[in-house]
Amino acid sequence: MSRASERAYQHVRAMILRGELVPGEQIREEQLADACGVSRTPVREALQRLETESLIRRNDSQRSFVAEWSRADVEESFQLRAMLEGHSARRAATRISDVQLTELKSANAKLEAAVKMVRPDIPTFLEQNRSFHSVIIEAAASFRLANMLTHIVEQPVIFRTAHQYDQENLLRSHHEHMELIAAFERRDGDWAEAIMTAHIRRAFHAFADAHQRDISALPDDIAA
Amino acid sequence: MSRASERAYQHVRAMILRGELVPGEQIREEQLADACGVSRTPVREALQRLETESLIRRNDSQRSFVAEWSRADVEESFQLRAMLEGHSARRAATRISDVQLTELKSANAKLEAAVKMVRPDIPTFLEQNRSFHSVIIEAAASFRLANMLTHIVEQPVIFRTAHQYDQENLLRSHHEHMELIAAFERRDGDWAEAIMTAHIRRAFHAFADAHQRDISALPDDIAA
DNA sequence: ACATTGTGTATTGTATACAAATAGCCAACG
DNA sequence: CGTTGGCTATTTGTATACAATACACAATGT
Numbered sequence: 001m002s003r004a005s006e007r008a009y010q011h012v013r014a015m016i017l018r019g020e021l022v023p024g025e026q027i028r029e030e031q032l033a034d035a036c037g038v039s040r041t042p043v044r045e046a047l048q049r050l051e052t053e054s055l056i057r058r059n060d061s062q063r064s065f066v067a068e069w070s071r072a073d074v075e076e077s078f079q080l081r082a083m084l085e086g087h088s089a090r091r092a093a094t095r096i097s098d099v100q101l102t103e104l105k106s107a108n109a110k111l112e113a114a115v116k117m118v119r120p121d122i123p124t125f126l127e128q129n130r131s132f133h134s135v136i137i138e139a140a141a142s143f144r145l146a147n148m149l150t151h152i153v154e155q156p157v158i159f160r161t162a163h164q165y166d167q168e169n170l171l172r173s174h175h176e177h178m179e180l181i182a183a184f185e186r187r188d189g190d191w192a193e194a195i196m197t198a199h200i201r202r203a204f205h206a207f208a209d210a211h212q213r214d215i216s217a218l219p220d221d222i223a224a
Numbered sequence: 225m226s227r228a229s230e231r232a233y234q235h236v237r238a239m240i241l242r243g244e245l246v247p248g249e250q251i252r253e254e255q256l257a258d259a260c261g262v263s264r265t266p267v268r269e270a271l272q273r274l275e276t277e278s279l280i281r282r283n284d285s286q287r288s289f290v291a292e293w294s295r296a297d298v299e300e301s302f303q304l305r306a307m308l309e310g311h312s313a314r315r316a317a318t319r320i321s322d323v324q325l326t327e328l329k330s331a332n333a334k335l336e337a338a339v340k341m342v343r344p345d346i347p348t349f350l351e352q353n354r355s356f357h358s359v360i361i362e363a364a365a366s367f368r369l370a371n372m373l374t375h376i377v378e379q380p381v382i383f384r385t386a387h388q389y390d391q392e393n394l395l396r397s398h399h400e401h402m403e404l405i406a407a408f409e410r411r412d413g414d415w416a417e418a419i420m421t422a423h424i425r426r427a428f429h430a431f432a433d434a435h436q437r438d439i440s441a442l443p444d445d446i447a448a
Numbered sequence: 449a450c451a452t453t454g455t456g457t458a459t460t461g462t463a464t465a466c467a468a469a470t471a472g473c474c475a476a477c478g
Numbered sequence: 479c480g481t482t483g484g485c486t487a488t489t490t491g492t493a494t495a496c497a498a499t500a501c502a503c504a505a506t507g508t
Contacts, residue, residue, distance in 0.1 A: 002286070002469085002491055028459070039493045040460090041265075045272065052276050054368065061500055062226065062460060076366050083311060142300050144278065148372050226461055226499090252489070263463045264490090285470055286490060 005042035011035065012046055016055050016066055017159045023068040027056060053151050069157050071208075077152055078204040082197050084149055085133065089180065089196035092139035093189040100139050101184060107132040108177045115170040122163050125170055132177055136196075157211065164210035172202065229266035235259065236270055240279050240290055241383050247292040251280060277375050293381045295432075301376055302428040306421050308373055309357065313404065313420035316363035317413040324363050325408060331356040332401045339394040346387050349394055356401055360420075381435065388434035396426065 012032055015021045033043045047064055050056045057067045096104075107128045114124035133153075137146050176199040183192035236256055239245045257267045271288055274280045281291050320328075331352045338348035357377075361370050400423040407416035 004492060030459080041492055041494090044460090045268075045491095048269065048272055052371075054371075063500085064460095073367075076368060080366075080368055080372075083307065087307060142304075143297075144301060144304055144376065147276075147278075148304075148375075151372075152368065228462060254489080265462055265464090268490090269461095287470085288490095 002042075004036075004038040005045040008032065008036045008038050008042045009046035009049055012043075012050060013055065013154075016050070017154065017156050019156060019160060021066045023066045023156070025066050027064040027066060029064075053154070055154075055156070069155060074155065074157060074207070075204070077155060078200060078207075081149070081152055082200040082204075084145060084152070085136070085200055086193045086197040088137050088140040088142070088145055088149070089183075090189040090193040091142060091145075092136045093184055093187055093192040095141055096136075096139040096184050100135050101181065103135045104132060104177075104181055104184070107135065108174060108181065111177070112174045115167065115174055120165075120167055120170055122165070125173075126159075126162055129173065136180075158207055161207055161211045161214055164214050165206060166210075169206045169210075172206075173199070176202070226266075228262040229269040232256065232260045232262050232266045233270035233273055236267075236274060237279065240274070241378065241380050243380060243384060245290045247290045247380070249290050251288040251290060253288075277378070279378075279380070293379060298379065298381060298431070299428070301379060302424060302431075305373070305376055306424040306428075308369060308376070309360070309424055310417045310421040312361050312364040312366070312369055312373070313407075314413040314417040315366060315369075316360045317408055317411055317416040319365055320360075320363040320408050324359050325405065327359045328356060328401075328405055328408070331359065332398060332405065335401070336398045339391065339398055344389075344391055344394055346389070349397075350383075350386055353397065360404075382431055385431055385435045385438055388438050389430060390434075393430045393434075396430075397423070400426070 012021075012027075015035075021027065027047070029040045029043050029047070032047075033040045036043065047056060051058060051064075055067055056064050058064050111125055111128035111132065114121040114128065137149055140146070176195060179195045180192060180199070183195055236245075236251075239259075245251065251271070253264045253267050253271070256271075257264045260267065271280060275282060275288075279291055280288050282288050335349055335352035335356065338345040338352065361373055364370070400419060403419050404416060404423070407419055
């Protein structure tokens, strides 16, 4: 993607992920164009992309709204992720290169360091976690699979809730990643898939717990 | 999608599926705009959509080409379909309504009629088959899952090769559909998923065989 | 009071002109 | 003979003007 439309995409996406654009709120192309400093044309391309990623929705008459994520949506999306990333891990096990294994270890080491600080460094955790999973998807060498996953993983709710995770949960991710690496080194697809599936399911429950704490801390009228 | 961009999408898509636009061939926006009788703007929207459906590809400098499907691509895509539609069938089993069950039976009856003609009516078979699978995906009630599947199923090679299927293979589809209906009536998710997975795997081999016959019938230089 | 139709306004859709980038070509040079 | 550099033609990217559509709300009639 070229400059203006890429810029619009990143900008709008960031606004949604950070919650600046509230779920359910209508989006007007011209307003975004102003906010991004580009014309409506690249904004429209960005919106089309964001729609395929389910970050925005369009009603019958093509008006755009920031997507709302119900608990069912989140659960559905974790379920799909578990299936797709499990499959991805299975494929990766028999295809992963030594270089990629090294990258996996490196990302997980950085992730560990970020988690074990007195106050966990969540942005770094998220970044290294993303990087870890990306290497696996790359190693799976399935173009379509990779495509689908990029359309699922990023969700505003999850992104924001991550800051509520406690250290124990973050450490579990680290350990599960170690297990995955072990499975890859043994080239054991069954094992890798099983761990990955469990990893994502566990992450789902961690999210659900943290999210619960999160909304409980808010006044009732907002939490509803 | 509004009129012009929808028109462009359908038109270009049809040209690709029918093989009028040859895989590997470069696509120029203006040429398509002329062909569709619209301006470049809606054509660009259509191309973006077709790209997410993997019917076209873009190189590093954003030039568009009709996607080429290697055997590995086809296999990969059947593998994903087996996984996703299997999952879909499992979910559908516990959610499907009586109305939807009736629709399933109706589509499969029409499919049977099309297959049992002296000379099988392939277009009708394809249409009713599509309809059958759509009802299941709808019954699965997973928005994202449905989205992903629409981005996978249609492939030019498969579309064209379908005309090579022999009657026995088409009949097997009909029988497997009956089994699926039985599994749904028992609300048996395990069973439904297993049949669906097998159904898609079998379809893959049927395709591979027919495709083999297909390309064998061509002069060597084209078949290569 | 309620539904319905009409009208103005806000928003999206499309065409077009122009800007930017890229590829292909050809010449100059090692 | 191959390689590099720059020019031109081609193609894509962006802005903008205008067209079509949908919405809000008032006016009208029942």
